[in-house]
Amino acid sequence: MRVISLPRIGTVPAWRRHARALAAEGVPPGAVLWQLDAPEGAPSDLFAGAPAPEPPAPPVTLTLPREAVSAIETALHHSDPERFARTYGIVLRLARGDLRWGDRSDPALHRLLAQEKAVRRDIHKMHAFVRFREIGTPEAPRRTFAAWFEPDHPIVEPASSFFAKRFGDMDWIIATPTLTARFVSGTLSFEETRDTAPPAPDATEALWRTYFTHIFNPARLMVSAMTSEMPRKYWKNLPEADLIPEMIRTAPERAMGMIEAAPTVPPKRAEKLRRGNV
Template identity: 40%
Template sequence: MTRVRLEGPVDFDGFRRAARRLVLDGVAPEAVEWITGEEGGDLWSTAGEIDAGVVDAVDAADDPSPAPTSKARAASAPFTVPASFLSLCRSALLHREPRRFELLHRLLSRLKANPAQWRDGFDEDRRHAERLAREVRHEIHKTHAFVRFVPVEDGDGERLVAWFEPEHHVLEAAAPFFARRFATLRWSILSPRVSMHWDGIELCAGPGARRETAPPPDAGAALWLTYYRSIFNPARLKVAMMTREMPRRYWANLPEAALIEPLVAQADGRVQDMLDAAPTTPRRIRPIVLPRRSST
């Protein structure tokens, strides 16, 4: 068994370097154990271990590819892959599936042996990787939608702080959106694996945090709950659609989630009250009087 040690679960550059080395050496994907720091692995044994930080990188299709100088170097010469494959890898590697590295290593091995197979859109491995990538993109979208900041005071003034628990390893990929949206503010997003911080100039990653370190809801959160309660329309309630767009696994991070079940439970009664109520008299609106034009 060959072990590959990456810097973390989102170490794309390390994966590129190690995957190229493995493919050129003819190492089978099922004979590789990928260690990212989260899974652990046999940390006491380094036999057959590859340090992903010191091996060469896979070249994209538009990168220069030096020609081998001899037949002896031909087998280990750099090879190219479609840029779309690298894009797929960048997304799929953010998934939490433990065997994602083996899957993409296998795809890379098959691409080197037969580059034309990448045109097969029904290939099982490719479809599997594309499913992982879709789920990662969906998780990034939900991260953008469901992060809730709370203002806190620190030594430099006000900072927005949020707690979020994404299903996949997407916080680094999602953070630039908040840096653009709140470019002039300082903020931090805390999560169990990693925390992202923006000081108005630089976006940086820090260690993970515990939920109890996140600030409690403030007066702004109470105002938001009042607004959410007032715009809830029981006559338009569709529970299945709501839970599909706002899955329950996110509710622990959303202040308004505490209102959902009570509002749903009261919905039928509120609709019946509206049906039983007498129609209201429309408010009289004064006619608009346009100013007269003076005749000349």
């Protein structure tokens, strides 16, 4: 039985290296136990649920379609503990020609593609709902910000390059329950999260809340669509979220006020009279 312990930072590249080496040795999926390194200070049970060994198989060179590589690496950021073993079996079958990429009739591949979609959605939500708060001092050469976010999956590494490109002129920290991303002087790094306390509100939060209330359009309110795009689980970490229930409650009254205050259009006859055409 091969026991492969993957690091919590750089998990996907490490899995890829091990998968290539194991395939080149002809190690079958059932002969490998994949696991993540235990968090700092936590005990690790190496052989819990270890599968029965399988006889060696012919060596395999992992050559996959580019779209398959991208989807597989995305899906490996899912929280499913079985993803490493399942994906190793899939890439072996793909490389041997026993499975066609995109064949959703295959249960394992169907699940991998569903998990890829879930991870992409989680990354999109992180990009949309991270809220930075300033923690630096005015005299510092670069402004410094911090944010707390709780994703469904371990997506900090693939999601953080977006923030590095968009906010490259400032230093920032994005902490999650497992990993923390740090961007300091243009360098992005990752570490295990030690402080799980969200950053304190900053001076711009009141301004943001005021802006949020002013761009809210009660006449176009669709609660189900709003909660689909902004699930309630994210609300506790959004400074504007506590305003939403009251805005929903008063939306009908505010929409009626907008209708009553709308300017009236003069009749066409009045315009003709103004122009002297009658």
